Amino acid sequence: MFGNLLKSKKPQAIETNGLSDDDMEPHVNGNGVSNGLASNASRFTMNNGVSELIRKPVIETKGITKTYKMGDEVLNALSGVDITIYQGDLVAIMGPSGSGKSTLMNIVGCLDKPTSGTYKLDGVDVEKMNDDQLAGIRNQKIGFVFQSFNLLRRTPSIENVAQPLIYANVGGRERSKRSREALEMVGLGKRLHHHANELSGGQQQRVAIARALVTDPAIILADEPTGNLDSKTGAEIMCLFQTLNAQRGMTIIFVTHDPRIASHCKRVIRIADGRIIGDDATVDFLDACRGDTFRE
Amino acid sequence: MLFELLKLAIRTLRANGARSVLTMLGITIGVGAVITLLAVGTGVQKYINDQFSSAGTNLVAVQAGRAQGGPGGGGFGAQAAITLDDYRAIVAGVTGVTDHAADFSRAATFVYNAKNSEVNVQGVTASYLTVRNIAMGEGRFFEESDEQARARVVVLGPTVVNDLFPDEEPIDKMVRLNGVPFKVIGVLAPRGKSLFGDQDATAMIPLATAHERVFATQARTPNGDLRLNTIMLQTVDEKARLAVKQNISDILRVRHRLPDDEENDFTVLTSAELIDAFGAVTGVLTAFLGAIASISLLVGGIGIMNIMLVSVTERTREIGLRKAIGARSRLVLMQFLIEAMFLSLLGGIIGVIIGVAGAKAIEYFASFTTVVQLPAVLLAVGFSLLVGLFFGIYPARRASQLNPIDALRYE
Numbered sequence: 001m002f003g004n005l006l007k008s009k010k011p012q013a014i015e016t017n018g019l020s021d022d023d024m025e026p027h028v029n030g031n032g033v034s035n036g037l038a039s040n041a042s043r044f045t046m047n048n049g050v051s052e053l054i055r056k057p058v059i060e061t062k063g064i065t066k067t068y069k070m071g072d073e074v075l076n077a078l079s080g081v082d083i084t085i086y087q088g089d090l091v092a093i094m095g096p097s098g099s100g101k102s103t104l105m106n107i108v109g110c111l112d113k114p115t116s117g118t119y120k121l122d123g124v125d126v127e128k129m130n131d132d133q134l135a136g137i138r139n140q141k142i143g144f145v146f147q148s149f150n151l152l153r154r155t156p157s158i159e160n161v162a163q164p165l166i167y168a169n170v171g172g173r174e175r176s177k178r179s180r181e182a183l184e185m186v187g188l189g190k191r192l193h194h195h196a197n198e199l200s201g202g203q204q205q206r207v208a209i210a211r212a213l214v215t216d217p218a219i220i221l222a223d224e225p226t227g228n229l230d231s232k233t234g235a236e237i238m239c240l241f242q243t244l245n246a247q248r249g250m251t252i253i254f255v256t257h258d259p260r261i262a263s264h265c266k267r268v269i270r271i272a273d274g275r276i277i278g279d280d281a282t283v284d285f286l287d288a289c290r291g292d293t294f295r296e
Numbered sequence: 297m298l299f300e301l302l303k304l305a306i307r308t309l310r311a312n313g314a315r316s317v318l319t320m321l322g323i324t325i326g327v328g329a330v331i332t333l334l335a336v337g338t339g340v341q342k343y344i345n346d347q348f349s350s351a352g353t354n355l356v357a358v359q360a361g362r363a364q365g366g367p368g369g370g371g372f373g374a375q376a377a378i379t380l381d382d383y384r385a386i387v388a389g390v391t392g393v394t395d396h397a398a399d400f401s402r403a404a405t406f407v408y409n410a411k412n413s414e415v416n417v418q419g420v421t422a423s424y425l426t427v428r429n430i431a432m433g434e435g436r437f438f439e440e441s442d443e444q445a446r447a448r449v450v451v452l453g454p455t456v457v458n459d460l461f462p463d464e465e466p467i468d469k470m471v472r473l474n475g476v477p478f479k480v481i482g483v484l485a486p487r488g489k490s491l492f493g494d495q496d497a498t499a500m501i502p503l504a505t506a507h508e509r510v511f512a513t514q515a516r517t518p519n520g521d522l523r524l525n526t527i528m529l530q531t532v533d534e535k536a537r538l539a540v541k542q543n544i545s546d547i548l549r550v551r552h553r554l555p556d557d558e559e560n561d562f563t564v565l566t567s568a569e570l571i572d573a574f575g576a577v578t579g580v581l582t583a584f585l586g587a588i589a590s591i592s593l594l595v596g597g598i599g600i601m602n603i604m605l606v607s608v609t610e611r612t613r614e615i616g617l618r619k620a621i622g623a624r625s626r627l628v629l630m631q632f633l634i635e636a637m638f639l640s641l642l643g644g645i646i647g648v649i650i651g652v653a654g655a656k657a658i659e660y661f662a663s664f665t666t667v668v669q670l671p672a673v674l675l676a677v678g679f680s681l682l683v684g685l686f687f688g689i690y691p692a693r694r695a696s697q698l699n700p701i702d703a704l705r706y707e
Binding site for chain 1 (some may be wrong): 297304307312330611612616617618619620621622623624625626627700701704
């Protein structure tokens with residue numbers, strides 16, 4: 001069913017867990033995401049140990065700079081950023097406001113072009129691409145999740161999820177099939193035809209995550225995904241991300257200033273004044289699916 | 297993709313139902329007005345065309361004086377005249393003519409049974425009916441022999457019959473025209489009203505009778521020639537008309553002794569020229585009505601632009617999202633353009649329905665023939681589509697040029 005999602009990108013880490021497609025399906029579809037996940041929590045540590053050596057890089061930036069000219073002044077938003085993010089990473093890019101993290105996110109998300117430096121996304125050099133080519137790259141390789149969901153109001157969930165596939169020229173039948181599958185994956189299999197404005201905040205963010213998943217992207221780029229949610233719902237959403245990472249091998253990048261999000265990631269990249277100031281693997285990161293870890 | 301964008305447009309427009317309907321209303325009223333007014337204009341044109349066609353085709357008419365400024369534009373000079381001798385000379389000298397007639401008409405006092413009224417009396421040749429394509433109602437028309445005999449016989453138009461013989465059979469009754477006794481020998485079939493008045497308010501008598509018995513005092517020019525109002529010739533076909541016209545002109549200029557540098561003191565008109573001239577006038581009228589109505593279409597277009605601009609601003613985040621998930625600028629442009637065009641096209645189609653209904657309503661309540669033409673409908677619908685395109689481009693361009701980063705942050 002999700003063969004297309006996993007394809008060659010399926011990381012080794014998951015196989016060492018002994019999880020196959022067949023036994024993860026019932027968890028997600030039948031019991032909902034949270035229940036299925038708790039049992040996997042202890043395996044996270046194991047994954048982390050193996051990962052870096054055998055995973056291939058999805059994102060490689062070298063010497064990325066971004067300067068803005070404001071009148072006579074030149075503002076260096078980024079000054080030489082080198083990051084490598086591997087397939088299956090669950091990583092938070094953290095930094096205070098003004099640190100350049102949003103600029104970095106825009107460049108990593110192919111919404112903006114670096115002033116200099118190179119950026120290879122899923123094996124493709126994107127730094128020289130024109131706007132239309134970048135739109136294609138965003139469509140195929142990146143799934144965006146935003147703080148404010150950005151769903152189309154008065155539009156059924158399944159249509160919301162299907163939007164990226166329209167731009168990928170996927171036919172109507174295939175589109176609704178894949179959209180339904182993506183919604184089932186985030187535990188909204190029974191809310192296919194609810195309009196976005198009839199759903200709770202957490203549900204809306206799940207629809208947004210399904211929309212990010214539906215094109216089977218190389219990375220999911222989540223910009224403060226829990227910023228508009230209460231702690232409990234935020235934990236549920238983080239749990240969903242962790243599950244997708246653990247079970248599907250999704251590469252997920254958070255851009256946040258919230259340490260609680262960082263605490264649920266395997267790796268935290270810190271940025272300040274346009275430079276990387278720290279890049280740490282988290283050994284004992286918190287399992288959001290236990291529900292109690294996200295509270296203050 | 298186009299189909300997807302159309303579906304998207306329909307969904308968006310439905311989501312903003314009331315606003316979409318109100319925006320559409322501008323176009324609907326515009327197109328409706330264009331269709332109705334064009335139908336009225338075309339109706340007038342058709343009416344006038346019919347009038348001239350009923351007068352007979354391939355007709356060439358000669359009248360005294362110079363027509364000033366074309367049809368309806370001023371009268372004819374009073375000093376010059378065409379005469380019976382002119383008529384005879386034309387008939388003798390012109391080829392390509394199948395039939396011909398002449399008339400001399402004046403108002404006369406008509407008395408029957410102590411009722412009297414003023415009636416337009418036409419002294420006409422026996423051939424007049426066939427040349428003018430007029431049918432008889434009952435009785436008979438007069439013949440060559442009546443004319444030669446200056447017979448006192450009269451054929452009445454239906455209006456005169458209604459006025460003077462309300463419950464009587466008029467045939468064989470005796471009436472007086474300017475005091476001269478006449479016998480009614482026939483009644484014309486009704487022809488209805490024309491642009492120039494009631495065609496049925498007439499009494500026809502033989503030309504010679506009019507010249508010599510009824511209007512003897514008015515019939516002669518100072519030179520003693522017998523006056524005519526109109527000489528009419530029926531040409532063999534369309535092509536002969538211009539030659540006939542030139543021929544008549546040459547003959548009359550010689551007969552009237554006009555020097556080369558002087559203009560004609562007579563006018564030669566052909567039915568086709570009249571139809572063309574009036575067609576030009578009514579064409580201008582129709583275009584004028586259409587232009588006025590088009591202004592409302594234009595206003596409707598501005599309404600669409602206004603709403604689309606509001607919509608672009610309102611949906612900035614949606615645009616940002618669409619770009620983030622892979623919509624190229626061109627697709628965003630097309631999405632908004634299709635929305636604008638769909639709105640105006642739908643408004644236009646509803647406008648056609650309302651416009652046709654309006655034309656039918658005018659026909660029903662004002663008993664005036666309106667003609668809805670397919671080209672007018674297509675023009676109006678096409679124009680509404682163009683309005684959508686034209687006024688949609690600016691908002692759509694604004695949408696497509698939004699920077700996705702800023703658009704996603706827009707509050």
